[in-house]
Amino acid sequence: MSDTATTTGRPSSVYVPSAEALATVLAPGARPPRPSALGASLTFGWRAMLKIKHVPEQLFDVTAFPIIMVLMFTYLFGGALADSPRDYLQFFLPGIMVTSVVMITMYTGVGLNTDIEKGVFDRFRTLPVWRPAALVGMIFGDVLRYVLAALVILGVGLVLGFRPDGGVLGVLAGIGLLVVFSFAFSWVWTFFGLILRSEKSVMGVSMMVLFPLTFLSNVFVEPGTMPGWLQAFVKVNPITHLVAAVRAAMAGSSDPSNTMWLLLWSAGFVAVFGTLTMYRYNRR
Amino acid sequence: MIMSRRTTGLAIEAEGLRRSFGKTRALDGIDLRVPAGTVYGLLGPNGAGKTTAVRVLATLLRPDGGRARVFGHDVVEEADAVRSRVSLTGQYASVDEDLTGAENLVLLGRLLGLRKPAARERAERLLAAFGLTEASGRQVKKYSGGMRRRIDIAASILNTPDLLFLDEPTTGLDPRSRNQVWEIVRAVVSHGTTVLLTTQYLDEADQLAGRIAVVDHGKVIAEGTPGELKSSVGSGTVHLRLRDPAQRPEAEKLLGAALGVAVQPEADPVALTARVGGDGSDLVASEQAARALGDLARAGIVVDDFSLGQPSLDEVFLALTDHPAADERDDQMEAAR
Numbered sequence: 001m002s003d004t005a006t007t008t009g010r011p012s013s014v015y016v017p018s019a020e021a022l023a024t025v026l027a028p029g030a031r032p033p034r035p036s037a038l039g040a041s042l043t044f045g046w047r048a049m050l051k052i053k054h055v056p057e058q059l060f061d062v063t064a065f066p067i068i069m070v071l072m073f074t075y076l077f078g079g080a081l082a083d084s085p086r087d088y089l090q091f092f093l094p095g096i097m098v099t100s101v102v103m104i105t106m107y108t109g110v111g112l113n114t115d116i117e118k119g120v121f122d123r124f125r126t127l128p129v130w131r132p133a134a135l136v137g138m139i140f141g142d143v144l145r146y147v148l149a150a151l152v153i154l155g156v157g158l159v160l161g162f163r164p165d166g167g168v169l170g171v172l173a174g175i176g177l178l179v180v181f182s183f184a185f186s187w188v189w190t191f192f193g194l195i196l197r198s199e200k201s202v203m204g205v206s207m208m209v210l211f212p213l214t215f216l217s218n219v220f221v222e223p224g225t226m227p228g229w230l231q232a233f234v235k236v237n238p239i240t241h242l243v244a245a246v247r248a249a250m251a252g253s254s255d256p257s258n259t260m261w262l263l264l265w266s267a268g269f270v271a272v273f274g275t276l277t278m279y280r281y282n283r284r
Numbered sequence: 285m286i287m288s289r290r291t292t293g294l295a296i297e298a299e300g301l302r303r304s305f306g307k308t309r310a311l312d313g314i315d316l317r318v319p320a321g322t323v324y325g326l327l328g329p330n331g332a333g334k335t336t337a338v339r340v341l342a343t344l345l346r347p348d349g350g351r352a353r354v355f356g357h358d359v360v361e362e363a364d365a366v367r368s369r370v371s372l373t374g375q376y377a378s379v380d381e382d383l384t385g386a387e388n389l390v391l392l393g394r395l396l397g398l399r400k401p402a403a404r405e406r407a408e409r410l411l412a413a414f415g416l417t418e419a420s421g422r423q424v425k426k427y428s429g430g431m432r433r434r435i436d437i438a439a440s441i442l443n444t445p446d447l448l449f450l451d452e453p454t455t456g457l458d459p460r461s462r463n464q465v466w467e468i469v470r471a472v473v474s475h476g477t478t479v480l481l482t483t484q485y486l487d488e489a490d491q492l493a494g495r496i497a498v499v500d501h502g503k504v505i506a507e508g509t510p511g512e513l514k515s516s517v518g519s520g521t522v523h524l525r526l527r528d529p530a531q532r533p534e535a536e537k538l539l540g541a542a543l544g545v546a547v548q549p550e551a552d553p554v555a556l557t558a559r560v561g562g563d564g565s566d567l568v569a570s571e572q573a574a575r576a577l578g579d580l581a582r583a584g585i586v587v588d589d590f591s592l593g594q595p596s597l598d599e600v601f602l603a604l605t606d607h608p609a610a611d612e613r614d615d616q617m618e619a620a621r
């Protein structure tokens with residue numbers, strides 16, 4: 001066995017394992033204390049950001065898609081549903097922001113599904129860290145994407161003439177509520193991402209859930225004109241509560257009842273789907 | 285310099301481990317006793333159940349039956365205690381291919397509780413020791429096969445584990461990269477880490493492992509030191525190539541007499557093959573071969589090429605079972621048994 005130094009060679013030189021160099025990294029040091037649950041989750045969140053840095057194409061979903069949604073619906077419905085696209089925008093922008101961001105949550109499931117097929121999750125699952133950390137961290141990374149999407153939509157809205165009465169604080173509060181809900185709602189998709197076999201089926205299920213959920217709500221029109229059975233659904237739909245709360249915040253008022261319902265739904269999603277997800281995650 | 289704090293007793297103790305996937309019995313009652321501080325080889329063909337065994341022992345998969353302890357901790361009941369002492373290098377890359385080599389190591393260092401500067405420093409030293417400093421800023425998906433293996437193993441020893449699982453660490457590597465991995469494994473075990481290594485190559489298990497379990501169809505069909513396994517099969521095969529094909533019949537006779545076994549003429553008119561050893565040790569086989577070569581030389585027979593080969597995994601399998609090492613398991617045959 002050669003003891004040739006491994007690090008001093010030119011780039012093209014062949015690696016020769018050196019017993020000495022290996023010895024320095026193999027000496028057992030004191031084991032550091034296990035990271036806290038939050039610390040581990042944030043570290044996994046850092047991984048998600050590194051992935052965005054290396055694969056920036058993945059931000060296409062959170063930028064192009066929302067822009068198209070805003071432009072399309074503003075000009076498509078604006079004239080018919082309100083006096084002008086600009087008037088409609090005051091009502092519609094919070095709704096389309098919610099729709100876009102909630103739609104983007106499904107990429108959490110798709111991403112997890114592809115990620116978990118690779119060996120790196122085997123390594124994560126053999127680490128002695130708080131078990132949900134890998135998933136929580138992943139969703140932290142996604143939250144960043146949600147914020148980005150919301151800001152893009154806000155930007156487009158402002159250009160088109162959206163003038164929220166709530167000002168900066170109101171808008172921030174609205175985005176905050178949206179992000180809280182989206183974080184909670186993401187756990188639905190981590191669950192499906194774990195139980196379904198392929199990325200395609202995760203997409204399929206997500207669409208089947210998301211389309212009715214976002215369209216059968218108060219996003220596009222006030223529910224007053226809908227038939228009674230539909231109104232009944234729209235009323236309990238969490239998206240309706242979310243849109244109402246976000247609209248109120250951005251308009252400078254508040255809507256305690258809808259905000260409360262929205263937070264209850266969020267807590268419910270985390271409790272139910274977070275638990276199911278962790279059960280599946282541990283039992284694979 | 286063996287760190288004795290980690291090298292006493294049994295690293296792995298498994299009894300009757302079973303795990304099925306649908307109708308496939310991937311593990312069909314595996315027993316293992318792996319002494320701490322050694323390299324233990326799990327040898328078997330594709331589909332034997334090696335990966336499944338490793339995943340159960342590394343707490344990634346629950347067994348359907350049986351039990352396993354790692355350093356005395358049950359892999360199901362005390363999974364967290366097991367996790368704090370083991371590391372896994374999976375059969376397929378178990379690092380994040382989108383991230384760079386350095387980022388992968390810093391990420392793991394942080395997850396193991398190191399602060400950022402300490403994690404960075406540890407990553408740098410590991411990269412240097414594994415000859416990856418040049419490549420540290422490159423995404424792992426752009427690494428060569430050998431570099432991938434190295435970053436993977438570097439990631440696994442980041443926490444200096446007491447037990448390291450290496451699932452087919454050299455499959456698909458060229459001879460040079462394979463030798464590098466072997467050197468690394470030797471260094472790791474010399475520092476007191478127990479290594480459970482799976483492989484399809486007897487040669488590799490022989491080079492590295494103190495003991496080997498031969499696995500087939502989810503069962504251990506033989507266990508012992510490499511020497512024991514090989515002598516149960518015969519020490520190997522002698523291959524000869526003569527200069528003059530006309531001398532082959534005479535060479536065949538001399539060789540047969542010296543080795544005491546039947547000699548097979550091959551299709552090539554100058555080639556001869558014979559099994560040697562049988563019940564003897566390696567030394568005896570080489571002595572026998574040396575004597576045979578001497579006899580040939582004295583008879584004026586020119587030998588151009590001579591080799592004493594080890595039995596292949598296939599020969600081990602033929603000897604241990606009545607079937608060759610099948611590439612894929614045949615579940616219908618399985619059901620019929």
Ligand SMILES: Nc1ncnc2c1ncn2[C@@H]1O[C@H](COP(=O)(O)OP(=O)(O)OP(=O)(O)O)[C@@H](O)[C@H]1O
Pocket residue numbers: 305306308309310328329330331332333334335336337375484613
């Ligand atoms: N997740 C799974 N789902 C279904 N079948 C599986 C799964 N994992 C393994 N198997 C089956 O179990 C058997 C044992 O597989 P395993 O991967 O443990 O073999 P192996 O010895 O590692 O093979 P290889 O040398 O090809 O890696 C095979 O028949 C395989 O098809």
Ligand SMILES: [Mg+2]
Pocket residue numbers: 334335336375451452
């Ligand atoms: Mg395998």
